[in-house]
Amino acid sequence: MEYKGVMVFAEQEESVIHPVTFELLGKGRELADRLGVELTSVLLGDGVGDKATILIHHGADKVYLFEDQSLKEFDPLRYKENIVPLLRDVKPEAFLIGATRVGRTLAPRIAAALRTGLTADCTDLDLDEEGNLIQIRPAFSGNIMARIRTRTRPQIATVRYKVMKPAEPNPERRGEVIKRDVKVIEDSGLRILKKEPGKGVDLTEAEVIVSCGRGVKSREDLVIFKELAALLGGVFGSSRPLVDCGWVEREHQVGFSGNIVKPKVYIACGISGSPQHLFGMRDSDIIIAINKDPSAPIFSVADYGFVGDIYEIVPILIKKIKEQRRTAKNLKFLQHGT
Ligand SMILES: Cc1cc2nc3c(=O)[nH]c(=O)nc-3n(C[C@H](O)[C@H](O)[C@H](O)COP(=O)(O)OP(=O)(O)OC[C@H]3O[C@@H](n4cnc5c(N)ncnc54)[C@H](O)[C@@H]3O)c2cc1C
Structure with missing residues (x-):
């Protein structure tokens, strides 16, 4: 009962919000409205503060903002070490992450740290009559759609990109941006030696x-x-x-x-x-x-x-x-x- 609300992980790279975030905010808003709870979002990075408003325009009621030089590049350990205490503190009943490379790397680490379940690669989300999150994803090579319910909290799901409708932005929407103290990890064991440009195929x-x-x-x-x-x-x-x-x-x-x-x-x-x-x-x-x-x-x-x-x-x-x-x-x- 102490877990309440829906939270969306706002993925960004070089201060550009990944479009899957807007899809999650669209779905998250729908679920939050059906449950009568808040939709929050968490954004980490360096110099990304102005992007919090964009998340509010797309449906978030509150944005938890972690800004620090150490969070400039995606680092699974540094991200996890800041998100896990936030989830322990805010206690959302559902936490949604895009099933992107970043999301797939981050979500299992968060779920393991919180000793909670994780449903990967969902293609839809729903609620049952008791308000539990129903996580829908293909199983048996896509031949059936499994409807999965997690007993533990928060219910964490990664959701595939391009399977949900993105939220329509409303510049009139107002919300709250809450700056959180960053746990700075000097050496996470990960060093970016060089960034290879992608092959340009998307x-x-x-x-x-x-x-x-x-x-x-x-x-x-x-x-x-x-x-x-x-x-x-x-x-x-x-x-x-x-x-x-x-x-x-x-x-x-x-x-x-x-x-x-x-x-x-x-x-x-x-x-x-x-x-x-x-x-x-x-x-x-x-x-x-x-x-x-x-x-x-x-x-x-x-x-x-x-x-x-x-x-x-x-x-x-x-x-x-x-x-x-x-x-x-x-x-x-x-x-x-x-
Ligand atoms: C867990 C799992 C995940 C999978 N994920 C994927 C996935 O992401 N993507 C994917 O594609 N598959 C995936 N597969 C494989 C999938 O099951 C099929 O084996 C695969 O999609 C078949 O590929 P295909 O249609 O090219 O080959 P085939 O099924 O062999 O079909 C070839 C077709 O070409 C036609 N053909 C042959 N010669 C000609 C010609 N000269 N002119 C016109 N038509 C011709 C034939 O009539 C036939 O219909 C996955 C399987 C598993 C078990």
Whole structure:
């Protein structure tokens, strides 16, 4: 009974709030309103104080702010050592964290320190009639949706990015920013030697994705599908087998154990449509499937389906797009000339 309220971990990197935070605030607000409790958020960093207001605009009633040079970069130990005492003090009944790399690193450490349960990779959250948090996530390779209730408090859940609607900001919303004393840990054992820039592939933000599956016969053939992706201003995706055999890097994988994507257009080339693959792309706005097997399950989610050989259809698509672009360019040239 002493645990009350919903708290959201506000993830930031270089003072930019990760969008999963706004999704958690949206869901957190809904749960807090149903329970008749406060929605709070915790923000750690260096020089991030002005971001607290953004969290309030997105639904938080209070923001607990930890600001110190030692928290400039994400460090699981330093973050944990500040969040755990806060949770002991504030005692929220639910604590929500994004299932990002940061969240997945941090959440188990916090749960272990508090000796409480943790449900990882949730895709939805609900409440039962007693007000317990129902943590919904796929189980058995995505074939069933498990509804999990944690007996211990706080109930901690990591939630996948892009599965919930982000909260709409309201600049009129007012709330409280509470500065907390930072427990400074001089040496956490972690040292950042160098920051490697990412490869620049972010499937979760892509508007167009051209994905390949086991219908592709050789690694060399991938260029055809990469070319189509580039022509459409999109990115290249893949089903898991091509990642497992080393043809494609893991960040391109779509599905249950890869990225959940929601592009405007998703083109699946030689992908059968296993439950694990569909899990990651079924919410795309328009799905186009190319498969030589008319009974392939991918057609059950496709808006447009081509029954045929990817080696025939994709080169025709590329040719047509190039032709159209050339015609449009010539037309522009003629119009400009007259
Ligand atoms: C725990 C777990 C997690 C998983 N996570 C993922 C995940 O995140 N993402 C994922 O994708 N999978 C995942 N899988 C694997 C998944 O179960 C399937 O094995 C995988 O999705 C199949 O990939 P595929 O469709 O490329 O291959 P296949 O199922 O072999 O399908 C190939 C398709 O290509 C078609 N085809 C063949 N040649 C051509 C051609 N020339 N032209 C047109 N069509 C052609 C065939 O008709 C067939 O439908 C996971 C599995 C497990 C157990």
